Structure formats: structure tokens, C-alpha cells
Amino acid sequence: xxxxxxxxxxxxxxxxxxxxxxxxxxxxxxxxxxxxxxxxxxxxxxxxxxxxxxxxxxxxxxxxxxxxxxxxxxxxxxxxxxxxxxxxxxxxxxxxxxxxxxxxxxxxxxxxxxxxxxxxxxxxxxxxxxxxxxxxxxxxxxxxxxxxxxxxxxxxxxxxxxxxxxxxxxxxxxxxxxxxxxxxxxxxxxxxxxxxxxxxxxxxxxxxxxxxxxxxxxxxxxxxxxxxxxxxxxxxxxxxxxxxxxxxxxxxxxxxxxxxxxxxxxxxxxxxxxxxxxxxxxxxxxxxxxxxxxxxxxxxxxxxxxxxxxxxxxxxxxxxxxxxxxxxxxxxxxxxxxxxxxxxxxxxxxxxxxxxxxxxxxxxxxxxxxxxxxxxxxxxxxxxxxxxxxxxxxxxxxxxxxxxxxxxxxxxxxxxxxxxxxxxxxxxxxxxxxxxxxxxxxxxxxxxxxxxxxxxxxxxxxxxxxxxxxxxxxxxxxxxxxxxxxxxxxxxxxxxxxxxxxxxxxxxxxxxxxxxxxxxxxxxxxxxxxxxxxxxxxxxxxxxxxxxxxxxxxxxxxxxxxxxxxxxxxxxxxxxxxxxxxxxxxxxxxxxxxxxxxxxxxxxxxxxxxxxxxxxxxxxxxxxxxxxxxxxxxxxxxxxxxxxxxxxxxxxxxxxxxxxxxxxxx
Numbered sequence: 001x002x003x004x005x006x007x008x009x010x011x012x013x014x015x016x017x018x019x020x021x022x023x024x025x026x027x028x029x030x031x032x033x034x035x036x037x038x039x040x041x042x043x044x045x046x047x048x049x050x051x052x053x054x055x056x057x058x059x060x061x062x063x064x065x066x067x068x069x070x071x072x073x074x075x076x077x078x079x080x081x082x083x084x085x086x087x088x089x090x091x092x093x094x095x096x097x098x099x100x101x102x103x104x105x106x107x108x109x110x111x112x113x114x115x116x117x118x119x120x121x122x123x124x125x126x127x128x129x130x131x132x133x134x135x136x137x138x139x140x141x142x143x144x145x146x147x148x149x150x151x152x153x154x155x156x157x158x159x160x161x162x163x164x165x166x167x168x169x170x171x172x173x174x175x176x177x178x179x180x181x182x183x184x185x186x187x188x189x190x191x192x193x194x195x196x197x198x199x200x201x202x203x204x205x206x207x208x209x210x211x212x213x214x215x216x217x218x219x220x221x222x223x224x225x226x227x228x229x230x231x232x233x234x235x236x237x238x239x240x241x242x243x244x245x246x247x248x249x250x251x252x253x254x255x256x257x258x259x260x261x262x263x264x265x266x267x268x269x270x271x272x273x274x275x276x277x278x279x280x281x282x283x284x285x286x287x288x289x290x291x292x293x294x295x296x297x298x299x300x301x302x303x304x305x306x307x308x309x310x311x312x313x314x315x316x317x318x319x320x321x322x323x324x325x326x327x328x329x330x331x332x333x334x335x336x337x338x339x340x341x342x343x344x345x346x347x348x349x350x351x352x353x354x355x356x357x358x359x360x361x362x363x364x365x366x367x368x369x370x371x372x373x374x375x376x377x378x379x380x381x382x383x384x385x386x387x388x389x390x391x392x393x394x395x396x397x398x399x400x401x402x403x404x405x406x407x408x409x410x411x412x413x414x415x416x417x418x419x420x421x422x423x424x425x426x427x428x429x430x431x432x433x434x435x436x437x438x439x440x441x442x443x444x445x446x447x448x449x450x451x452x453x454x455x456x457x458x459x460x461x462x463x464x465x466x467x468x469x470x471x472x473x474x475x476x477x478x479x480x481x482x483x484x485x486x487x488x489x490x491x492x493x494x495x496x497x498x499x500x501x502x503x504x505x506x507x508x509x510x511x512x513x514x515x516x517x518x519x520x521x522x523x524x525x526x527x528x529x530x531x532x533x534x535x536x537x538x539x540x541x542x543x544x545x546x547x548x549x550x551x552x553x554x555x556x557x558x559x560x561x562x563x564x565x566x567x568x569x570x571x572x573x574x575x576x577x578x579x580x581x582x583x584x585x586x587x588x589x590x591x592x593x594x595x596x597x598x599x600x601x602x603x604x605x606x607x608x609x610x611x612x613x614x615x616x617x618x619x620x621x622x623x624x625x626x627x628x629x630x631x632x633x634x635x636x637x638x639x640x641x642x643x644x645x646x647x648x649x650x651x652x653x654x655x656x657x658x659x660x661x662x663x664x665x666x
Contacts, residue, residue: 012191013089014076020069027057034075052103055142056088059101063170067177068092072187079122079197086119090173091190094180095134096123097173105141108163111537112139118498120158122197125449129193132157133185136176142166149175158497198446200560200612202534204262205269205288205315206295227259227446229439234267234379237411238336241375249366249378249402251342251395251412251426252440255455256609257447260381261558264338267379268314275379279340280318280361283530284558288315290531322364326357331371339365341558342380343424347393360393363401366408382416384424389554389599394423403431410434413441423598447560449612453477458608461644462601464577473645478614481641482649485516488565488618489547491649495563495614496545502563503533503544505610507603508552510569511583512628516620518567524555534559553603556610564611568619572604573633574640588628616649617641 014037015030031053038049053075064073067090077086090097100116102109120137123130135158146168164172199207234250241248254260268275279285292314293307318339325332339345345361357364369376382395395416402408414436416426427434448454453475460469482488496502506513510520523529529542533551536543544551550567570588573579580600581588591597608615619638622631642648 013074013078014085016072016074016077016191018069019064019067019071019073022073023061023065027054030057030075037076052101055103056101059140059142059166059169060088063173064090066170067173070187072190074191077191079119079195084119091185091187092177092180093187094184095136095176096120096130096185096190097136097138097176098123099138099140102139102141104143106143106145108139108141108144112141113161113163114498116498117158117161118500120161121498121500124157126197127193127195129185129190130157134180135159137161138169138172139163140165140169151175151179198449198612199262200562201261201265201284201558202287202291205265206291227263227442227444230259230263230442231266233411233437233439234263238267238377241377242335245374246409247370247372247376247407248409248411249380249398250440251380251382251398251410251416252442253382253384253395253413253415254442255445256383256458256605257445257455257560258442259446260383260442261340262446263442264340264379264381267336268338274334275336275338276313276321276334277315277338277340278318278321279315279558280344281341281558282317283524283534283555284340285315285317286527286530287534287559290527291535294535318361322357322361322368325368325371326364329371331373331376332368335372335375336377336379337369338379338381340381341383342398343382343384343394344389345393345397347397350393360397360401362393362398363404366401366405370405370408384419395426396423399426399428402433403427406431406433408433411437411440413438415441447609447612448478450478450614451475454479454615455609457645458605461608461641462578462605466640466644469644477645478611479608479641479646480614480616480649481638481646482616482618483621483638485518485567485618485620487649488616491616492545492547492563492565500562500613501537501545502547502565503561504547504550504565504567505556505561505607506550506552506567507569507571507600507607508554509571509582509600509603510567512570513567513620515623515626515629516567518550520550520552520567520569522549522552522555524552530555553606557606560610560612562612564607564615566607566615566617568617568634568637570629570633572600572637574637575633579633583628586628617646 015033017025031050034053035050038046060073072091074086074089074091077089079086086098087101088099090099098116098120100112100119102112116137116139120135124135137158139161141163142165144163144165146165147163149162149164149172162172230252234252237248237250240246252260252263264277268277277288289308289311292311293304296302296307296310297304321332345365348360348363351357351359351361351364365378369378380398402410410431410433412426412434417430419425445452445455453472454477457469457472457477457479460472480491482491492502504518506518506520508520513520532540532542533544533549533555538545540546541548544561547565571581571583573581578601580591580597582591582596619634620629622629622634624631
């Protein structure tokens with residue numbers, strides 16, 4: 001049986017027509033069509049949903065009767081990044097009106113307001129015909145008291161969410177019609193326009209796990225074409241191993257945020273491979289398991305406990321897998337495994353000291369999967385320059401283990417041989433069993449929604465290459481510097497609209513941030529703390545967007561936020577070059593070992609590449625009387641980042657101003 005990606009389906013609303021056509025249709029014919037699509041998408045037909053549609057139709061017929069005939073109305077337009085659908089969308093010459101209905105609701109729930117706004121933001125970011133257009137989210141609570149709209153808009157494309165009841169929606173739509181300029185949107189072509197979402201890791205995992213439209217998880221920019229090629233190369237390799245009874249290891253390399261984990265998740269959940277996703281990154285294990293379980297538990301037939309048990313086999317901790325299988329004679333159940341963050345595999349000395357194992361993690365892993373007599377495939381995801389802790393041996397350790405095991409076939413991109421950093425080089429010389437596949441290197445960042453220059457800018461900054469960084473910064477890199485912790489928090493709260501998530505991060509070595517109220521000791525091994533931080537929402541004070549508890553590099557590596565507040569510490573400061581320091585007792589010390597220096601640089605690489613949108617860097621002012629918080633070093637660090645092209649936050653602290661609108665919304 002050969003594995004192929006999920007077949008793509010046209011991206012269209014479940015039912016759409018002009019308002020003129022809508023008025024001529026009977027309610028039952030529309031509901032019947034929507035019900036058929038519901039049955040195709042879900043195992044059961046839900047009576048409550050049918051009732052909600054009938055109520056929506058009744059409200060909409062009364063509310064749209066005086067609007068232009070050529071406006072188009074769409075029901076259940078799918079937002080695949082979120083695994084949801086827009087209840088109703090109105091497309092006119094001059095705006096996109098996104099309506100979220102809460103049938104039977106008598107109040108405007110805060111979560112529903114965020115949801116409606118997030119749907120509009122999703123269209124703005126990922127739908128080609130909606131980009132730079134006016135998008136108006138509307139929350140309709142059918143039984144709420146009627147109210148007059150507050151005509152306030154942002155200059156930005158997505159307005160604040162308007163609210164309406166069944167009785168006031170007509171006046172709101174009429175007011176919008178009177179106040180917005182025309183001739184901006186091609187109504188006929190809007191629904192056919194490409195929608196290319198870039199999901200977060202959590203969104204991708206839940207979507208793939210639920211077997212929803214894998215091929216629709218695509219990049220937002222047309223230039224990101226190697227993500228699809230990489231995924232196909234992985235699936236072709238699995239087919240080849242199965243057909244020829246061979247053992248193959250595939251190394252997927254790439255810059256931070258280029259989609260390596262997404263490719264791995266696709267191999268596990270997106271096709272019938274029977275694979276497991278293994279990672280030594282325990283926070284990633286906890287977050288993915290809990291996210292998958294919470295999503296599955298939305299089915300009333302599945303309890304959260306049952307859902308959690310089921311997800312444990314799909315996402316596994318690497319240490320447990322190795323220790324469970326190292327002494328067994330029989331092979332593991334899985335023929336295909338994805339090894340996330342493979343560059344962080346331990347060397348032999350650390351494995352012996354920490355876990356009483358007799359070889360490096362790479363060697364043990366190869367031997368475990370070699371117990372399969374027919375075939376086995378290891379998909380090793382490698383983040384270049386992201387080794388952040390003692391004992392993490394890098395790609396070179398895998399090469400040494402493979403040289404001693406020539407019966408394994410190896411597939412990788414040419415870059416694993418040409419990198420100058422020995423820790424990141426797979427082989428010094430290419431062995432006979434290595435097949436070069438350039439599709440296995442991902443070099444275009446997709447995590448950064450607004451700028452592809454972010455990752456190369458970070459790399460240049462951390463190498464001290466000021467001129468190169470300034471070149472990248474000409475592409476408007478989304479990095480901002482402030483000296484005020486309060487200003488950073490304020491800016492993050494203003495930016496994180498809808499369901500967008502913000503959070504603080506810092507290095508575990510930034511010990512003196514404690515003096516400013518930032519504690520660099522996130523409990524990254526605490527399952528509940530990790531899940532609460534990444535998945536819960538404010539007003540839960542444990543959530544990331546409470547902006548109280550910073551995640552460290554160990555907690556956030558492999559995960560992401562929409563907006564990041566990086567609390568810069570005294571462990572990496574600029575003094576005519578990067579100065580790496582370690583706080584011991586009451587003073588800073590300068591480590592001499594190369595590994596310690598590399599780990600600290602890589603720590604800030606991880607922290608600087610966690611944001612999908614903006615990273616706001618807070619650098620403390622320092623205190624002249626405190627030798628552990630020297631203002632000069634912090635000033636020099638801030639000045640260096642600004643020379644490299646980071647922007648001063650003061651000009652960007654808030655989104656564009658809101659303005660009262662009388663007759664025109666623009």
C-alpha cells in the first residue's frame with residue numbers, strides 16, 4: 001500500500017449566492033444543502049445545527065432585504081487553519097462582513113467576541129482577496145437587547161467587532177452600507193481566491209490528527225514550495241523502504257520556523273503510515289497531547305480521560321521510548337518514527353551519566369529500529385544551531401553512529417556535508433549509503449507570517465554581522481526594542497487581537513531579571529504548567545497572555561506564539577562583540593568552554609524565532625549602583641540591535657489609531 005497526501009478539495013462555502021438569488025430560494029432548500037454538507041463532514045446530522053440555520057435564515061431575510069441585489073452571501077465558509085467555518089459572510093463592493101451567530105444567546109460573550117474578530121483576522125492574513133481590504137466582524141446574539149452601533153473603526157483592515165441582535169442587525173447592515181466607500185472588491189472572484197493558511201504547531205497537529213484536509217495546510221506565500229516537496233519526499237521514502245525491505249533514515253534540516261515539525265506531524269497524522277511522533281522536548285509532548293485530547297473531547301462520546309489515553313501513542317516522549325525498547329529483543333510496534341529535534345540527541349557520556357545507558361542516543365535509536373527485520377524509517381528533524389543544553393551532541397553524533405552501521409541507508413540535503421560548524425555536519429566525507437535529496441532542506445521560514453527575513457536577520461545578529469543584518473532589515477523585519485517593561489506588555493496586549501496569543505520569554509541564564517520582577521525559572525517539566533501556559537487564555541493568570549510568567553528556552557523550543565515579548569538578560573550582552581556570561585553566587589562569570597558559549601547563543605536564537613508576527617525585545621535600563629545590572633552593557637546591547645535594523649517600539653507601540661466615523665468607514 002502506497003502512501004499519498006490527502007486529496008485537495010475545492011475551498012468553497014457550503015452554500016453561496018447573490019442576495020437576489022438568496023431572496024428567491026426557500027429556506028428548506030438552503031437548509032437541505034447545508035445538511036448534506038454537514039453529513040459529508042460529520043458522522044451525525046445534528047438537529048441543533050439545523051434549527052440554528054433556520055433561525056439564521058429568518059434573521060438574514062429580514063436584515064438584508066434593503067441591501068443591493070449583487071452582494072453575495074456565503075454560508076459556512078471553511079477556515080481550515082482553525083478547523084472551523086464562518087457562519088455567514090457578506091461580500092460587497094467595499095467590505096467583507098463576517099458574521100458569527102449565537103442563536104438563543106442573550107448576551108455578547110467575551111470569548112465569542114474574540115472568536116468573531118479572529119475569523120476576520122484569519123481572512124486578512126491568509127485569504128488573497130481579503131488582504132488589505134476592509135473586514136468587519138459582527139457578533140449576532142439573537143436574543144440580546146437591541147442596541148445602536150458605536151461607529152468607531154481602525155484604519156487597519158479589521159475593525160473592532162460590532163454586535164447586533166436579531167432585531168438590530170438590519171440597522172447595523174444598513175449603517176455599514178451607508179458609510180463605506182465602493183468599488184474595492186471583485187465580488188464574483190472573492191470565493192475563488194486562494195486561501196493559504198499557516199497553522200500554528202498546535203493547530204496543525206489537531207487538524208491532522210482529526211484527519212481534516214491535510215493538503216489544505218499550506219503556506220501563506222507562493223514562494224514556500226519546498227514544504228510540499230519535502231513532505232512528498234518523506235512519503236516516497238516510506239514507500240520505498242516498505243517495498244524493498246530496507247532501513248532508511250531521513251534527515252530533514254532547515255532554518256528555525258521553516259516547517260520541519262509540520263512535515264513530521266504530516267508524516268505521523270496526515271497519511272496512513274502508522275508512525276509515532278517522538279521528541280525529547282517534553283513541553284512539546286505535553287502541549288500536543290493536551291491539545292489533541294481537548295479537541296477530541298469536544299465529541300460528547302469521548303471523555304477527556306479517554307482522549308488523553310489515545311493521544312499518548314501518537315505523541316511520545318523520546319526518553320521513555322528508548323528506555324522501554326533498548327533491552328527488548330522484539331522490535332517496537334512502530335515501523336516509522338519521527339524524531340523531533342534530532343540535533344538535541346545526547347552524546348554517550350551524558351546518556352551514561354544521566355540514564356545509565358551504554359551508548360549515544362542516536363546509536364541506541366538506530367539499533368532499536370534495526371530490530372525490524374523487514375523495514376524501518378526514521379525521520380529525523382534537525383534544527384540547525386539549536387543545541388541549547390549540556391550533552392546535546394548535534395548532527396555530528398548521528399554521523400558517527402551511522403558510520404558504524406552501514407546497513408542503514410541515509411537521505412539528506414547537501415547542506416549536512418557543507419556546513420562549517422562541525423557539530424552540525426553529518427559526515428566529513430559522504431559515505432556510499434548517502435543519497436542527496438535537496439528537497440529535505442527547508443530554507444524559507446513559514447512561522448513568520450509578515451516577513452521571510454526574520455530568521456536570517458536573527459542569524460546575522462547572533463554572528464555579529466551588523467551590515468548583513470541591516471541588509472535583511474530592509475525587508476521590514478518584525479523586531480522592536482524598548483527599555484520599558486510596561487511598554488512591552490502594553491504593546492503585546494494591543495497587538496494580540498482575537499484569538500492571537502502573546503507571551504513573555506526569557507533565558508534561564510538571565511538570573512538578574514528577578515530584580516525587575518521577571519523570574520527565569522519556568523517549570524518546563526510540569527505537564528499542567530506547560531499546558532496551561534500554551535493552551536489556556538486570560539483571565540487565567542497561568543496563561544501566556546496574562547504576561548506574568550515567562551517561558552524559558554526549554555519550555556518554548558519547538559512551539560510558538562503569535563506575539564513574543566523577549567526579556568533580555570545579562571547572560572548575553574554586547575561589548576564590541578557578544579559577551580556570554582553565567583551568574584554564579586553574587587556575580588557574573590565568563591565561561592571559557594566553546595559549548596557553553598554556543599548554547600547561550602543558541603538559546604537566544606530559539607527565543608528570537610518563537611513569534612509568528614512581532615517580537616518585542618525589552619532590554620532593562622540597569623542600575624548604576626548594582627554591578628550585576630550594568631547600564632552600559634544594556635545600553636550597548638540595545639544600540640547594537642538598533643544598528644542591526646530592529647525598530648524602536650515607541651513608534652509602533654500601538655496599532656493604528658481608532659477614529660470616530662461619521663459617514664465613511666475607510
